[in-house]
Amino acid sequence: MSAVFDRIADIIAENSDVPREKITPDSHVIDDLGIDSLDFLDIVFAIDKAFGIKVPVEQWTQEVNAGNAPAEQYFVMKNLAQRIEELVAARQAQGG
Amino acid sequence: MRLEYFQMIDRVRACGGGAITAEARVPEASPVFEGHFPGHPLMPGVLLVEAMAQASGYLILAAQGFARMPFLAGVREAKLRRFVAPGMVLTVEARLVHEGSGYAVTAASIVGPDGGRICDAELTLRTLPFPAPELAAAMRARAQEIGLPATAAGGVA
Numbered sequence: 001m002s003a004v005f006d007r008i009a010d011i012i013a014e015n016s017d018v019p020r021e022k023i024t025p026d027s028h029v030i031d032d033l034g035i036d037s038l039d040f041l042d043i044v045f046a047i048d049k050a051f052g053i054k055v056p057v058e059q060w061t062q063e064v065n066a067g068n069a070p071a072e073q074y075f076v077m078k079n080l081a082q083r084i085e086e087l088v089a090a091r092q093a094q095g096g
Numbered sequence: 097m098r099l100e101y102f103q104m105i106d107r108v109r110a111c112g113g114g115a116i117t118a119e120a121r122v123p124e125a126s127p128v129f130e131g132h133f134p135g136h137p138l139m140p141g142v143l144l145v146e147a148m149a150q151a152s153g154y155l156i157l158a159a160q161g162f163a164r165m166p167f168l169a170g171v172r173e174a175k176l177r178r179f180v181a182p183g184m185v186l187t188v189e190a191r192l193v194h195e196g197s198g199y200a201v202t203a204a205s206i207v208g209p210d211g212g213r214i215c216d217a218e219l220t221l222r223t224l225p226f227p228a229p230e231l232a233a234a235m236r237a238r239a240q241e242i243g244l245p246a247t248a249a250g251g252v253a
Contacts, residue, residue: 041169044196054196055196055197057196057198
């Protein structure tokens, strides 16, 4: 798996009670790992800091709640890692 | 400060560039001091944390043009270093560390009249659409009373 996946998995393990070995590419952050909204806030802050990005959690949540995107697209680990890679690439493309 | 009404900030001295400095005068008398503690009145530490949270909240309100309401969601590394007695004039400071999607993180502190550091913490505030128009109006009114600018340019300091 990618270095981004490993970094995010480390961050989740550090900011929650989830053991690192339980976090796989197919883990759903909320349904499988049981991360609650407050822990998720800490995790997003740590991801924002680690990658120098602003994870658009609110936009993602709105898309999922409106039925415009499946939750798996953002909240399954391998897809989350992919989204983070895209955000990092977008920031680099902007020269940020 | 009006402790019974959770009004912790009396006056904003400066706000802008991702930081706020505010004044908070601890009242000489309050029912709070009758219990905390009999014969030895002390400002409760949780209320000092609340004062730092409110300064952070006003900072975020101004930075975001009163678009959303900040709610305290996390307190990290809170250190209560010195006792605070009735009548003390405190300087409450907060700096925006990070503005995320639906949340913000501040580094906040309280300094005593002699410049000595009283407490500090890193605070996480969740920002949500105002749940009631009355709350938005009340926040704007209170902000005006304490001299908070309607908007404060500048992001993370």
